Amino acid sequence: MALSNVSYVSARAKTRRKQLASDSQIRALISQSPEQISVSVGDIHQRLREDLDRFAGIYSGGDLVEAALSHNLEKELNSIFNLCAGKVKNHLSVFTQRYQYQNAKSVLRAVFNEVDVEKVEHDILPNIDQINAPWLDFVEKSETLRDAVVNMKKMPYGKVLMSLPEDSTLAQYEDALDMHYYAIASSSIKGNGPDVKMLQDLIAMEIDHKNILNILEANAVGYQDKLDQILIPGGKLLPKRSFQSIISGKRAGMLEVLAKSSRFDSEGFAEVLQECEESFSLDPAVTWLKEREYAHMSRMSYLHPVSSLPVVHYVSMKVKEISDLRLVVRGRLAGLSSEVLEAHILGA
């Protein structure tokens, strides 16, 4: 078993975290004009500037910034992942692997609707440095959904996809991928230490939040009858043993289970749900739950400074930096108001 290099990696992660764009830097971008904003994003890091320059020949406007940001994130994740070993690497892989699952879904979608590989490369999986070459290869070599599944059988989720019936729909494959990801995430983080427990709590919190949002959305779009197929096991607020009462009670059943938990602010959530009903959108709930996750992450980083937690915290904050920059750039270019943008840049 590889020896863990926890102290070195956590120190590097903290240093890198300090170099991330601050909230004030990101908020300053909101006041800039759409013409200036792409240039100003490049001024935040030299590496971002390099990525922008590399994509400038292919994309423009919001697409350029987004492609550069995504590329930057992938490079950064690979770089920090390569610094890790042993337990830290194992923990971190839970958070980096989710992008593989996302790419696998893109492959399945493209094959399902027979989208040209060139279009996939341009619109969905930009391939500078051949970073997405394996995924594009899957698209090119597959004619049917099943071909794509067979071609991806050596991937970590290959067995799960292969186990589904041949006539499964795209949605069934996608749901199987998501279920598999969360099952792997829950089972990969093993151990009894307090740092491991915090990480397990974080995964459980993500699963709970996903379940809460899915139940709310199912209620909004008339999908309640399929709750038994979409509830993800592994959460703590909505444990597996409560699924039966949620399936029968639906949204009200979920709220009842949440109300019994001392770790969940049911009153605050009730206010958020009121906002959701008034705006006919789940946006307030998504934002509220995301804030909870960030608060948890920032706590865990300080409580266990020499563990895998600062690394996971750094990765999450890097993802947040990229998301916030994309939000500001895309939002400004589309003409979203400053208030809307400010409301979605969450303090961490």
Next chain:
Amino acid sequence: MALDIKPTRSELIKLKARIKQTKNGYKLLKMKRDGLFHEFRSLLAEMIEAKKDLTATYRLAKTRIDLANAIEGGLAVRATAIANSAHPEVEVQRRNIMGVVVPNIQGSGLKSSFDSRGVGFIGSSPYIDEASDSFGNLIEKIVTAAEMEATLKRLLEEIEATKRRVNALEFKVIPELEEAQGFIKLRLEEMEREETFRLKRFKNK
């Protein structure tokens, strides 16, 4: 005006029948014009509401897709869009309003349910789903507004044409026929008087 008609009794009878027929036609056209106008006004009120609704729906859909692009990213939005294999279809039929043929637009699969979007539910993004829903609503409203607008346009054209026909009948055709009728009557009376005078003179001889 030079009248090129024969001042005969049979012509007068024919003319009287024509005037009666024309006046009936005039009354019917006037009723049609008023009916079309009434239909137009009630549809116009509906259309104004539909346009307001359409604008509000468009704004909401635009905000939601912008938010989805900003929060989830354009790559994720496009990745979700390619999964959708549903093709909305619009069928244009005809219906009749007071003899005016107007389009009757029926859409199918305009607003796709979650199932028909193809993507899995577990990993779906509420932002993208809400944007997709809003655009489904928008397409439905566009189709309704398009049908109303085309109907209003056809009605307006028909009102204009009917108005021109009514005016032509009222200010040209009927007065001319009546003038011709008056002329024949006058001519016949004159011929009668001439005949009487001629007979009197013949008797006196």
